[in-house]
Amino acid sequence: MERAHYRFAEIEEKWNSKWEESGLYTVLEDSSKPKYYVLDMFPYPSGSGLHVGHPLGYVASDIFARYKRLRGFNVLHPMGFDAFGLPAEQYAIETGQHPAVTTEKNIRYFREQLSRMGLSYDWNRSVITCDPDYYKWTQWIFMQLFGSWYNPASGKAESIDTLNTLLDTQGTRAFFQAGTCDKELSAAEWKALDHAGQEKIRMQFRLAYLDHADVWWCEALGTVLANDEVKDGVSERGGHPVEKIKMRQWFLRITAYAQRLLDGLDTVDFSPSMKEMQRNWIGRSEGALVHFPFAGKDLSLEIFTTRPDTIFGATFMVMAPEHPLVAEITAPDFRIDVEEYIKYVKTRSERDRQAEVKKVTGQNTGAFVIHPFTGNKLPVYIAEYVLSGYGTGAIMAVPGNDERDFAFAEKFDLPVVQVIDQSAYPDASREDKVGTLMQSDILNGKEVKDAIAFILHALEERKIGKRKVNYRMRDAGFSRQRYWGEPFPVVYENGVVKLLSEKELPVALPEMETFKPGGSGKSPLAALQDWMHYDGPSGKGERESDTMPGYAGSSWYFYRYMDVRNKTAFAAKEKIDYWRNVDLYIGGTEHAVGHLLYSRMWNKFLFDLGHVAEDEPFRKLVNQGMIQGISRFVYRVQGTNTYVSKGLKDQYAVTDIRILTALVDNDILDIEGLKKWRADFADAEFILENGKYFCGSEVEKMSKTKHNVVNPDEVIAQYGADCFRLYEMFLGPLDASKPWDTKGITGVQGFLKKLWRLFYDEQGNMRVQNDGNADAESMKILHKTIKKVGEDVEKLSFNTAVSACMICVNTLGSTACTQIDVLEKVLILIAPFAPYIAEELWSELGNAGSVHTAAWPAYDATWLVEDTCTYPVSINGKTRTTVDLPLDMPVDEIEKTVLALDAVLKWTEGKQPRKVIIVKGKIVNVVI
């Protein structure tokens, strides 16, 4: 191989196959080394392949994994594919290609792309969620969830058997009182129930259970739609009307874990903002349940409020339009209007209902409730701003202390009563919990905090209501009316659900010709009558036609990596005991409240049952930012095929048109390229500036339709994987979103060339020697860099680490350092970032082993000491001069020297300074 130039293509191909042959990244359990588990959020293998945004996190985790290996850890660093999902199914409906086929093709392409990047995954441990050997265990975990309940007494999940024992001996009374069961039964009454009746009660406890819930139904498309597929109240495809309908569906009782999910956040290393998002999502609030009896009926309205102190300010009630009592309590004269309003609400998304605060809608039901303290009659309304899923689906409206209630009262001309005197708090808003109660009978004169405590006591004493901790989070919907997901391992016998036996796992997804919906909102599977009808070891009945959602397979995959081929368990106990949990998890913030909460819940559940070793799955979480694309625009003069350069576009009426980003270099358009790109530009005319056409640009999400996608394959082909990796990191901090502009890559390319040049001269002769004479400047920069890069990598501040490497190589170039000890250490520092070139040069120095199994160098602090220091001298905050002083000069000595400087005397005009500010032994400011 010619040595004069850095030939990345040859080097990378050579080492890629050598590493694979030698199994360099194969990892086994090894109790002699500390373990470290570095995990990437696995990708959904979409049809368009990877773009330059995907590898950001993968490169970062790879650098960290390599660094940890150099530090002596046994590192588990796997990768797999989250392969079930909606896009593959939609593609199948459109093209008739089986999702399994397209998914497999996509995965192959993803793997090929990933393998070029020099990522040190142990591919032997790869998982694919749509593989029956994998989803067998997803189904198995579902069976455990179905067979378990959350025992509030022990604070953890237990087998449903312990619930049966409790019910047999005590009935449901205690659960009824706690609000977790809707029937109050004695032990005898419970025992008297038939199987179906008992199962109905047990359903209220199981961690995976059946219930009814809304889905978006589109009559015209004959299918259930995802929220994403509904825009502005109509289907995104075709613009057909949609409405919400109720369907029987599976749920996971994640709310049982609400408090533990909240508490667990204190034990993990997530960013404060990530914890905040999860806390807000869980949304714990302390308040009260209060019963307001309906006038003239033997019924009461149960409401939840966080402000029981304002109960005397309640002037009306608002129920969610979906509230089960609405039909029953509506007065005859109001029935038509109420039904009309409910129909309107059915077309509204939950987000719209909350988002449009300016638009106040609602409807009087004609019913009244009796205020339990005053005996006043209060009208009852329904309104979309009250959601059925939160609290009890009904509120007492206190317009004096709630903005939305106030807006509602104004619109419907309802009374507003001020019950809190906030005059002592002029800056407080209407909703702040401060002030003194007034017009509130027994609460008058009390501060809000005391009033809350007092009224809670009064409510409980009079049996009108009780304290209640409420969570905003709802149970997780676990059914999808889709084909491309895990089938449920259940059978319905006369409408009563029952698990299949473990021996029948996996319940394979049956083959299908077409993937069209199964009619009346059912999944495509409903059309497979042979499959739907079950007659096997577990009895006779109907199967479940719904499948599990995307998050089922992704909620536990990190355990399967520990023991991918296990046939008898999702992972062997001893492997889980070795690897325990994920030490560093890297992925996007978009999963903050979805995937990260579900997988934490599954983990806690598996932990309760003794299947895993740790209560939390992820010790440390780092969120990488999104890499955006730069969209380029040309400006067409309206009604012509003439395009005007950006600087002149204001003189015309123009339409902005996105063009292929690759056709633009440094804002200047390649006109010939554009003409060839698309036929409609073939005979376009251009109005130029200084003989050039300047394009506009905008930073946006990378997507095919915006023509701004940059494919890593092309970048790697042109610059090499090492260069690509370095540039991904050099772009900016890991957690920031930033646009990709390939132009800047020449900077890191130059760095790699300079690195090469440290080892080979222009004739290709090796320059490195072993004469033991590195000059002081080389030693200083080396040890400074070891310290800096080590600290930066620990902080995952890879952009600054790369900068430090650049400075180091530049400096060693100018000192003409050829000393082997120095250069070997530099190679180890660079190895995690640019594994190929480091390996090549390392082996060229005559090393037998791999640079990736070397030891991270230690720095020698004696080389980091400076003899003098430049002190800035500021006077009244402005830097007036600087002075060089020895580092070991005592502080009072420094002070004397500085105060004697001409520049200082000039500014103080001989006066004694008022104050001398010294920070870390430096005089930074002299105040006159």
Add this chain to the structure above:
RNA sequence: GCCGAAGUGGUGGAAUUGGUAGACACGCCGGACUCAAAAUCCGGUGCUCUCAACAAGCGUGUGGGUUCGAGUCCCACCUUCGGUACCA
């Protein structure tokens, strides 16, 4: 709307976490090498006034505040991005 984040030169970003703003790169300008180009190397580059230098002034989204000192802390606002429960 609600929850979370970000805003620093022409561009990506750095800043010891309250102490010399603009490290390191890209781009641009000038120079060397070359018949020429590419590549490479050297120098310059926040803005304003100035032929230029010195000096000065202004500068971290906007408006206030705290401080000897604010990109960093506090208050209000603007813009952009992520999530908002069936996209993954």
